[in-house]
Amino acid sequence: xxxxxxxxxxxxxxxxxxxxxxxxxxxxxxxxxxxxxxxxxxxxxxxxxxxxxxxxxxxxxxxxxxxxxxxxxxxxxxxxxxxxxxxxxxxxxxxxxxxxxxxxxxxxxxxxxxxxxxxxxxxxxxxxxxxxxxxxxxxxxxxxxxxxxxxxxxxxxxxxxxxxxxxxxxxxxxxxxxxxxxxxxxxxxxxx
Amino acid sequence: xxxxxxxxxxxxxxxxxxxxxxxxxxxxxxxxxxxxxxxxxxxxxxxxxxxxxxxxxxxxxxxxxxxxxxxxxxxxxxxxxxxxxxxxxxxxxxxxxxxxxxxxxxxxxxxxxxxxxxxxxxxxxxxxxxxxxxxxxxxxxxxxxxxxxxxxxxxxxxxxxxxxxxxxxxxxxxxxxxxxxxxxxxxxxxxxxxxxxxxxxxxxxxxxxxxxxxxxxxxxxxxxxxxxxxxxxxxxxxxxxxxxxxxxxxxxxxxxxxxxxxxxxx
Numbered sequence: 001x002x003x004x005x006x007x008x009x010x011x012x013x014x015x016x017x018x019x020x021x022x023x024x025x026x027x028x029x030x031x032x033x034x035x036x037x038x039x040x041x042x043x044x045x046x047x048x049x050x051x052x053x054x055x056x057x058x059x060x061x062x063x064x065x066x067x068x069x070x071x072x073x074x075x076x077x078x079x080x081x082x083x084x085x086x087x088x089x090x091x092x093x094x095x096x097x098x099x100x101x102x103x104x105x106x107x108x109x110x111x112x113x114x115x116x117x118x119x120x121x122x123x124x125x126x127x128x129x130x131x132x133x134x135x136x137x138x139x140x141x142x143x144x145x146x147x148x149x150x151x152x153x154x155x156x157x158x159x160x161x162x163x164x165x166x167x168x169x170x171x172x173x174x175x176x177x178x179x180x181x182x183x184x185x186x187x188x189x190x191x192x
Numbered sequence: 193x194x195x196x197x198x199x200x201x202x203x204x205x206x207x208x209x210x211x212x213x214x215x216x217x218x219x220x221x222x223x224x225x226x227x228x229x230x231x232x233x234x235x236x237x238x239x240x241x242x243x244x245x246x247x248x249x250x251x252x253x254x255x256x257x258x259x260x261x262x263x264x265x266x267x268x269x270x271x272x273x274x275x276x277x278x279x280x281x282x283x284x285x286x287x288x289x290x291x292x293x294x295x296x297x298x299x300x301x302x303x304x305x306x307x308x309x310x311x312x313x314x315x316x317x318x319x320x321x322x323x324x325x326x327x328x329x330x331x332x333x334x335x336x337x338x339x340x341x342x343x344x345x346x347x348x349x350x351x352x353x354x355x356x357x358x359x360x361x362x363x364x365x366x367x368x369x370x371x372x373x374x375x376x377x378x379x380x381x382x383x384x385x386x387x388x389x390x391x392x393x394x395x396x397x398x399x400x401x402x403x404x405x406x407x408x409x410x411x412x413x414x415x416x417x418x419x420x421x422x423x424x425x426x427x428x429x430x431x432x433x434x435x436x437x438x439x440x441x442x443x444x445x446x447x448x449x450x451x452x453x454x455x456x457x458x
Contacts, residue, residue: 048270170214
């Protein structure tokens with residue numbers, strides 16, 4: 001029954017103590033929010049924490065949701081803030097770039113492939129280069145490229161979430177792709 | 193035509209190298225409008241820069257997609273654990289005004305003016321009843337701890353001290369203690385707020401005096417001039433009782449004095 005309701009209606013129901021209403025919101029958006037957090041932070045554990053904190057923060061502030069923006073935009077904004085907070089804290093703690101740990105971590109996620117050892121090594125190099133390049137992007141460029149590539153949001157949706165003009169979002173995506181190209185050009189990659 | 197103009201203006205405004213840069217991105221992600229796509233196709237054949245960018249950006253997207261597939265797609269979405277006490281979190285940020293709390297306390301739904309006025313009147317009545325009841329209880333059980341001063345005797349209220357068992361002498365007492373009424377009522381008002389002066393303390397001393405001394409203190413109780421009561425009318429006896437409190441010097445009654453009072457003359 002709740003699956004047919006809109007996000008805004010679910011928020012209303014959650015505020016009226018409908019027990020499963022917020023659970024339905026979580027079910028709808030958890031994957032996308034997790035993708036955003038993963039793309040922004042580049043680390044699985046950090047992304048899980050950020051996604052968890054996002055929904056808890058949303059739940060705590062449910063009473064303050066006035067319906068002026070979409071629930072999805074509101075959740076994304078909270079998630080972006082959570083990611084930025086975690087990055088700031090990591091920087092304060094003096095942690096190194098996430099790409100170093102990802103290099104070790106990435107091996108765990110590789111499915112057994114039919115690639116030759118040489119091709120496997122080449123792919124690993126390429127993935128490492130991409131992680132490094134994305135991680136080096138400024139935050140405003142990184143969040144639009146993650147929203148576009150990981151969440152597959154439209155330009156208009158990104159504009160709504162970030163409260164930016166549509167043309168600004170397009171130009172940011174263009175600049176992000178341009179910077180990625182510049183960083184990846186130096187590497188001997190077949191793809192680029 | 194107007195769309196194309198706006199598009200080119202936007203591209204220049206955002207400091208992009210080509211006027212069609214934003215359109216290029218829209219085409220790359222398949223979000224260009226038919227008009228934009230048509231205009232870009234015309235431009236694409238003439239602009240080598242855009243041709244090169246479109247190909248290289250496509251490759252970048254492929255690499256990013258590969259990274260996503262390798263690192264993210266295989267990762268399961270974490271189970272989001274929400275706090276069990278859900279209503280607590282919601283209510284933390286929902287501020288309830290005092291009027292709403294009072295209304296809910298009085299079971300008054302809604303917020304009409306009439307209902308607010310009724311609630312206010314009911315609360316005022318309760319407060320008034322409580323005040324009257326507490327005043328009555330204090331007067332009943334505290335034995336008149338707060339007594340109204342003798343109105344007939346003084347124009348200004350004076351601090352009256354507790355005495356659960358007043359004697360007839362005490363009722364007369366205040367006039368005795370302060371025989372000279374103060375002229376200015378304003379001054380006496382101030383005095384009542386200040387620390388009690390010596391004259392205000394006198395009633396205490398008066399209560400502690402021997403009954404004989406109290407009797408002698410009142411003019412109506414002055415002894416007759418009969419020779420039998422000579423010693424009782426000794427003028428210094430009440431003064432001794434008063435000075436014994438105020439003065440540091442030892443003017444207290446001695447046993448011999450008391451014997452003199454009780455047995456006038458042997």
